[in-house]
Amino acid sequence: MSAPDVDLRAYADYERDFREEADVVVVGSGPGGAVAARELAARGLRVVLVEEGPPFTPPDYVQDGGFAMARTLREGGLRATRGTVMPTMQAIALGGGSLVNSAICNRAPAFVLDDWCGDYALEHTTRADLDPHYDAVGAYLGIAPTPDPVQGRRNLLFRDGCEKLGVSCEPIPRNVRGCRGSGECFTGCRPRAKQSMDITYVPDALRLGATVLTSARVEQVLASGRRAVGVAGRVVAPFTGRPGHRFEVRARCVVLAAGCMATPVLLERSGLAGPSGHNGRNLQFHPGVAVMGIFPEDVDPRFGATQGYQSHHFLAEGFKLETLWAPPAVLSVRMPGSGVELERRLLDLPRLAVWDAITSCNRSLGEVVPRRRGLDPVLRWKLHPLDLPILKEALYRLAEIFFAAGADSILPGVHGLPDEMTSLAQARALRSCDLRPGDLVLGGNHAFCTTRMHGDPARGVVDEWGRCHHLDNLYVADSGVFPRCPSVNPMWTVMALAHRTAHAIADQAGRSPGAHGFSPPGAAGAGRLGATPAGAGGR
Amino acid sequence: MRFAALVVGAALAAWITRRVWGGHPPAPPGAVLCPRELALLAAVAEAVFPPGGPLPRSGGEAGVPAYVDRLVAASAPRQRRLMRLLFAAVEHATLVFPGPGLWRGRRRLSAQPLAARIAVLEGWRTSSLFSRRLVFASLRAIVTLGYFADREVQRRLALDPFAIESPICEADLLYPRVGASRATIAFGLGDLTPPSDGTPLHASAPGAAR
Numbered sequence: 065m066s067a068p069d070v071d072l073r074a075y076a077d078y079e080r081d082f083r084e085e086a087d088v089v090v091v092g093s094g095p096g097g098a099v100a101a102r103e104l105a106a107r108g109l110r111v112v113l114v115e116e117g118p119p120f121t122p123p124d125y126v127q128d129g130g131f132a133m134a135r136t137l138r139e140g141g142l143r144a145t146r147g148t149v150m151p152t153m154q155a156i157a158l159g160g161g162s163l164v165n166s167a168i169c170n171r172a173p174a175f176v177l178d179d180w181c182g183d184y185a186l187e188h189t190t191r192a193d194l195d196p197h198y199d200a201v202g203a204y205l206g207i208a209p210t211p212d213p214v215q216g217r218r219n220l221l222f223r224d225g226c227e228k229l230g231v232s233c234e235p236i237p238r239n240v241r242g243c244r245g246s247g248e249c250f251t252g253c254r255p256r257a258k259q260s261m262d263i264t265y266v267p268d269a270l271r272l273g274a275t276v277l278t279s280a281r282v283e284q285v286l287a288s289g290r291r292a293v294g295v296a297g298r299v300v301a302p303f304t305g306r307p308g309h310r311f312e313v314r315a316r317c318v319v320l321a322a323g324c325m326a327t328p329v330l331l332e333r334s335g336l337a338g339p340s341g342h343n344g345r346n347l348q349f350h351p352g353v354a355v356m357g358i359f360p361e362d363v364d365p366r367f368g369a370t371q372g373y374q375s376h377h378f379l380a381e382g383f384k385l386e387t388l389w390a391p392p393a394v395l396s397v398r399m400p401g402s403g404v405e406l407e408r409r410l411l412d413l414p415r416l417a418v419w420d421a422i423t424s425c426n427r428s429l430g431e432v433v434p435r436r437r438g439l440d441p442v443l444r445w446k447l448h449p450l451d452l453p454i455l456k457e458a459l460y461r462l463a464e465i466f467f468a469a470g471a472d473s474i475l476p477g478v479h480g481l482p483d484e485m486t487s488l489a490q491a492r493a494l495r496s497c498d499l500r501p502g503d504l505v506l507g508g509n510h511a512f513c514t515t516r517m518h519g520d521p522a523r524g525v526v527d528e529w530g531r532c533h534h535l536d537n538l539y540v541a542d543s544g545v546f547p548r549c550p551s552v553n554p555m556w557t558v559m560a561l562a563h564r565t566a567h568a569i570a571d572q573a574g575r576s577p578g579a580h581g582f583s584p585p586g587a588a589g590a591g592r593l594g595a596t597p598a599g600a601g602g603r
Numbered sequence: 604m605r606f607a608a609l610v611v612g613a614a615l616a617a618w619i620t621r622r623v624w625g626g627h628p629p630a631p632p633g634a635v636l637c638p639r640e641l642a643l644l645a646a647v648a649e650a651v652f653p654p655g656g657p658l659p660r661s662g663g664e665a666g667v668p669a670y671v672d673r674l675v676a677a678s679a680p681r682q683r684r685l686m687r688l689l690f691a692a693v694e695h696a697t698l699v700f701p702g703p704g705l706w707r708g709r710r711r712l713s714a715q716p717l718a719a720r721i722a723v724l725e726g727w728r729t730s731s732l733f734s735r736r737l738v739f740a741s742l743r744a745i746v747t748l749g750y751f752a753d754r755e756v757q758r759r760l761a762l763d764p765f766a767i768e769s770p771i772c773e774a775d776l777l778y779p780r781v782g783a784s785r786a787t788i789a790f791g792l793g794d795l796t797p798p799s800d801g802t803p804l805h806a807s808a809p810g811a812a813r
Contacts, residue, residue: 068792072777076784119778122769130674130748135781140682149737158778213803242799246767254767255799256774263774270777302781305679366762367805392762393751397744402728403721407656414761440681479736502733505740 070270075118075279078299081310084275086112088569089295089315091282091330094160095555096541096562097321098261098269099201103563105272107570112313113274114295116281117157118302119262125252129391132251135303136164139440145430145508147446148501150351152508154323158278159262161323162555166249166371167238167258168386169207170552171198173379184547185519186528197560205239205259207556214245216368218417219387221359223373225469233375236386247389249370280311283439285318285334285538292318292538317537317569321562324544325441328514329434338534343525347430347445347514348549352507353455354388354420356398356475357466362414365389378461379551382454383423385462398505400475400483409475419465421458422509424551425451432514445508447501455504456495463491479503510554515544530565541565626714631669635676639713640687643694644668646713648746650720659755662746670749686745693742700726700735767804770796
């Protein structure tokens with residue numbers, strides 16, 4: 065029996081320059097783009113989804129940390145911010161970040177969304193507004209709390225520590241089905257349990273008639289006056305990025321979901337940055353810090369959900385705590401020491417757990433600008449001195465939970481403090497010491513706000529529906545539209561917003577919800593793609 | 604005067620040539636990195652994971668240079684350049700941050716004895732300069748990746764690779780292997796297998812049960 069007859073093109077299938085036509089072209093197949101493409105196709109629109117990376121199948125996954133990063137991440141996983149130096153990642157694969165993330169799905173807290181509405185002149189982005197979209201995506205992907213049998217010891221120890229301290233915690237809700245706790249989320253889920261975009265929304269979009277171009281890099285958004293008319297780019301070889309055939313997709317509507325670090329570069333390169341001056345600005349992260357704990361007994365850290373437990377207890381104080389795992393070679397980079405001392409520490413790996421904090425450093429801002437050549441971004445970002453205490457407090461709380469859970473010692477990874485701490489009294493230095501940003505090993509988790517939404521066209525790039533203020537039919541559907549960091553893992557919110565944007569576009573095209581569709585509350589209306597969505601208040 | 608300048612210039616050129624290119628063992632055939640880079644990696648690997656420690660292999664025995672060579676080959680051109688720049692910087696930074704000994708400590712890092720190399724790298728690791736610590740962390744990260752790829756090391760650290768069956772799902776009917784044509788997809792609808800049943804791996808994987 066042959067493979068299903070769908071229009072997916074892989075690198076080796078391109079034989080010449082080509083041109084496509086569509087109702088909507090979606091750029092990027094990560095959580096934003098894949099959801100948008102599927103929902104638009106479900107509403108009967110002719111969709112072309114363009115992805116620069118190739119599709120990966122289990123035989124393509126490698127468990128070696130170095131090669132996995134070189135194959136699935138942009139810049140081989142070596143991307144870092146300038147200013148306050150911090151590594152950060154962006155995937156290059158069909159499915160985008162969902163292929164290599166830990167499948168964490170959290171709804172943005174109501175207080176965060178209320179702040180967004182209040183501070184950024186948004187009227188329809190409260191939790192109540194977004195819940196129908198969260199629900200639709202959650203049901204589709206089977207988002208559910210991680211069950212105990214696949215937690216593994218290192219996740220359950222976190223729970224135990226939190227409970228002893230009276231710190232609220234919960235199993236992490238994830239988009240997985242049948243997770244076996246292989247702890248391989250970062251290198252590709254071999255058991256196919258993770259419901260990443262490449263095995264969920266993208267196949268569904270194909271089945272609904274969408275065309276999916278993989279290994280196709282969009283280099284320019286084409287526009288005429290206030291309307292985008294399509295995109296143009298080159299086919300690129302997997303891993304090397306060597307450019308090949310040219311292509312063009314003409315469309316009545318363009319959705320950019322290339323990621324918060326790429327979409328503003330694409331807009332800038334296309335001369336469509338807009339008059340607000342906010343394209344590429346306001347870059348925020350959830351800067352992360354991690355602590356390693358050594359327990360008296362083996363915890364088999366390799367087995368168990370990659371990230372299985374979390375605590376929202378300190379969200380109001382600016383940080384969220386969670387468990388963590390990654391390829392041991394990558395994690396060991398954080399281990400202190402060198403030589404024989406390092407070798408001794410590596411022997412502790414079977415007794416080791418790693419827990420981390422992601423922090424809401426709203427005062428720490430940066431920008432994304434294009435490199436002199438190419439489409440890779442230069443990221444400038446600086447940790448604000450007033451945000452440093454959040455990181456210190458998060459480190460201390462992690463230490464506290466480790467010792468409550470029975471850890472013998474912790475490795476805080478802070479320059480200027482002891483490599484190893486054996487008591488909570490010693491760990492108090494994490495809170496009280498005088499630190500500089502360079503003393504911490506920071507991780508640039510998640511990235512936001514570079515094409516932020518704002519009700520005032522002079523203060524943001526897109527409106528509440530993801531549409532560029534200065535163009536009638538160009539939308540953004542990635543984490544760049546967040547006006548401020550969401551304080552929790554962003555994937556579900558990206559998908560919910562993309563879901564809303566897709567249905568707003570379909571409504572304007574006069575497409576009825578249909579069997580696969582979705583009718584957001586109060587969204588009625590028909591007409592030309594790109595006209596003002598009903599209820600949006602116009603401009 | 605002019606002759607003296609020429610002599611000094613020639614001596615300097617000879618010294619630089621010898622420092623940068625001289626005295627390295629040849630690179631194995633097919634290597635992307637050049638002999639001086641492979642020598643530096645071997646020297647650093649031995650210093651970060653020295654012989655005689657509690658792990659069964661030293662950095663050199665674990666084949667770190669060959670691993671890094673493959674990693675560099677698999678990287679995009681810009682990342683290749685960055686990694687090679689890092690290697691060159693560490694090799695010759697002994698001019699500014701020397702090892703023990705007034706003159707001997709300023710020889711290139713790979714030419715220094717093991718104890719001196721360990722001392723030099725410790726200086727980078729504990730430096731008060733963030734940029735030096737960053738360089739050390741980057742270099743050690745690359746070397747550590749290579750060290751962990753060694754089977755003996757994996758076995759000692761209980762990190763042996765384990766097999767997991769991948770169910771054949773709809774996506775496997777749609778996507779070819781990376782770089783291949785869709786015509787090469789070997790699966791059809793009849794090949795679909797039931798999805799993962801969620802059996803916890805730590806209870807079933809060979810050698811994984813506690």
